Amino acid sequence: MTMTATVIRVNRQSLLVRDEETGEEVLVNVRNTSDFSVGDRVRITYNGQMTFSIPPQITAISIQRIPAPQPSQREMRAVVLQAGRNFLIVQNIRDRQQVRVEYPFARHFCVGQRIDIRYDTLVLSNPPRVTATDIIPVC
Numbered sequence: 001m002t003m004t005a006t007v008i009r010v011n012r013q014s015l016l017v018r019d020e021e022t023g024e025e026v027l028v029n030v031r032n033t034s035d036f037s038v039g040d041r042v043r044i045t046y047n048g049q050m051t052f053s054i055p056p057q058i059t060a061i062s063i064q065r066i067p068a069p070q071p072s073q074r075e076m077r078a079v080v081l082q083a084g085r086n087f088l089i090v091q092n093i094r095d096r097q098q099v100r101v102e103y104p105f106a107r108h109f110c111v112g113q114r115i116d117i118r119y120d121t122l123v124l125s126n127p128p129r130v131t132a133t134d135i136i137p138v139c
Contacts, residue, residue, distance in 0.1 A: 001048040003058075004066070007040045015063075016055065017042065026050070027057040041066045076117045076130075077138065083109050088135075089127070090115070100125075103132040114138040 005017035005026065015028045015036055028044055036042065044063045051057040078090035081098065088101040088109060101117055109115060115137055119130040 001046055003044045003046070005042055005044060007036055007038055007042060010036055010038060014057075015042070017044070025055045027053075027055050028063065029057060029059040030063055036063075036065065074119055074122070076119070078115055078117060080109050080111055080113045080115060083107060083111060090117070098127045100127050100129040101132050101135070102129065103135055105135075109135070109137075 003017075003026070004020045005028075006020065007015050007017050008025065009016035010033050012033065013029065013031065015030060015033055017026055017028055018024070019026055020041075028046075042063050043066050044058070045061045046058040047061060049058065076090075076099070077093045078099065078101075079093065080088055080090055082089035083106055085107050086102065086104055088103060088106045090099050090101055091097070092099055093114075099122075101119075115135050117130065117132050118134040118136075119132050121130070123129040
């Protein structure tokens with residue numbers, strides 16, 4: 001069996017993890033914990049046996065660190081309508097909607113400039129607002 005979990009405590013010969021599927025804390029007996037840190041995502045292979053103790057315990061056959069899921073990245077092509085010190089007001093080319101873009105280097109862009117904006121989330125305010133992770137000028 002396999003379990004994907006997040007390490008919440010590192011002991012000398014065990015890891016306390018939170019199973020991503022059930023949310024349950026599980027003590028994983030392993031030979032070497034020196035490669036793991038709190039917050040690591042791990043994939044644990046074990047024989048399917050789990051104790052009834054609190055927390056339940058398993059013995060790992062193998063355990064490997066796996067990358068954390070990346071947040072979804074969204075993109076928007078827009079024209080700059082207004083440039084402030086830390087924000088832009090842009091018009092989304094696709095739907096012509098105005099959007100406020102929070103970006104620490106906003107002052108480097110000019111009115112009328114076309115840009116590609118990468119962002120994580122859109123806040124539905126008036127105007128809608130995003131925090132840019134990157135802005136690339138379109139040539």
